[in-house]
Amino acid sequence: MSLIRALTSTRDQRSMHITDWLTYGFLLLGVVLMFGPALWLAASSLKTKSALQEFPPSFLPMGQKEIKLADKPDGLPVYLVPNGAGQSVELALQRRIGLIGLFIDPAKPEADPVRAKMDEVKPVRELTVAWDNYAEPLRRFRFDRFLGNSLFVTIVSTVLTLLVNSMCAFALSKYSFRGRDAMFVFILSTLMVPISVILIPAFLVVTSLGLTNSLWGVILPPIATPTGVFLLRQYMLTIPDELIDAARMDGASEWRVYWRIIMPLAMPALAVLGIFSVMWRWNDFLWPLIVLSREESFTLQLGLATFQGELDTQWHYLLAMTMMTLAPVVIVFTLLQRHITTGIASTGLK
């Protein structure tokens, strides 16, 4: 019973009750569990390869300080070396001979190297942000290509979805014609036919049309979404017919009625569908996995999933690529948070 009381009694405004503590405890745990993993990913993605291999890991991207000397192309690792007078100085490790290290002073590189035992020196750690993790995948793994493919698929299919679905919804809601109700029921009856149930024949259709390994093979099949038609039709039903009749009297063509009157008035529903379409296409995985088998046509999700198999030891790239895939969604979410949450709550779409 105490749980239920905990869940219902936050309404009164007296001082913090035990139930309020439980509530905020739950919420705090929620923040840690829901945000924590993504935050950990973000922090890890900035670490250098060697910093990622440290165990136990640190939260901030700490790494050993390195110094570049004029005559050497590679940076030398910096250590704190005891100088015999009870103090330590920062010296760069030039060479190692067994347990002894030869250290040189970065300020006086020409001076003779100092010898010190390796177990007496301490590595100097500093904040090292590995921006290369982000830049390298773009150059080396055609990640820019995947990004472009994903953008193309997302934008084109969202535009087409909005156009095609709204045209259909306009006819279904504002005309009476033979077969209208049959069409609507037909569309509705497939509301729950997920792509996973028709994978093979859908692949046959795409193959027959010569669309395998083409981004159009990914774009076209999911365009005629039953959910989109349903959502837009329900919304357009609320637009008064008088507006359409008036426009027709003024000599507007049907196409003009559609784009000048219906579309602007259906904006809220279009916005919801648009946001969802972007989310669906950007995150799509199973269908592209089947249609696209050549690397140059991969979307971001496919590229990422493929690399996670191949680059298992190269987490520094993998994490940065994951961050780049995640970033657009987070940006869109922060900008449109209210639209998305009310959109889901009012339509039950996802």
Place this chain on the structure above:
Amino acid sequence: MTHHAPDQDSRTLSAHFARGFGLAYTGLMRALEPPFAAIQKRVGIKGMAYVFVAPNMIIFSVFVALPMILNIWYALTGSNRLMIGERPFVGLDNFSALLDCKDYLDVNSCKQDRFWRAVHNSVLFVALQVTAMVALSLVTALILNGKLRARGFFRAVFFFPVLLSPVVVALIWKWILQRDGLLNALLLSSGGERVAFLHDASWSFFWTVFVSVWAHMGFYALILLAGLQAIPADLYEAAEMDGTPKWRVFWRITVPLLLPTLLVVVILSLIRAVQAFDEIYVLTGGGPGTATQFIVQYIYETAFANQVHLLGLAAAASLLVAVVLMVLTLLQLRISYHGKTS
């Protein structure tokens, strides 16, 4: 030095963006006006309805309706050929092969043991995942519905993972669960022992359930929250005036009025759980062994990933899944209908 405040810059930027978008829209629609006007001249106003419906219905028929019918043909034919003309008719062979089991509870007695292992895994997964999902999203929704400071923030916190792609979700958790990952570091530092989370069958199964609940819970919590907020406030006020105890208010008002929404959430999460694939595929690959291989992965691998593409078998399996989904959908419709009449 800039003379604009950064805020003003971003506002003009979004204004430019909106105007550009508006211009593109107007331009495209205007350009389409003459052809459509020509069509209208031929078919008349009434006929335009079919023109508007056509693009959607064509795409729909070709990519959704036609495949639904073809799927039955695939299930009734054999061989590994994709082209339907080249496939020999085998009747119900694929179904009898799938259903050939001495004991349905013993996977090893089945001819298609991989299929039945996937079925068993899916049943267990669905049972655990839906229970956890509904319970947690209900608690979250109830808490978010209470009088809270920063409710919008907390709502966003729970909702945020819903937007992440399955691949990203899987990689986030793979990074935490791996051998030298964060979780093992926390375990070791608190005196525990290192666990191979993704290489141990039971742990791996647990994490597939956990990760998919983590990723989708916010969605159901949001639907339940909308359901809670639709309950008229005066009911609660009346109960408060009568001095009704809180738990009684919960059982007598909140529960019955939320029930329709709750049932929709149960069925929706069932439908989704039956189809679980992408996060799990990337997180565990179905492993270790076949410990986390579920039914959609079986269909995908049987049809496309294995060396011999057993399309008929996979199509038969997908028809069985379709039947389950159909029953669930009808159940949902029945519940919503029942909810409205009573």
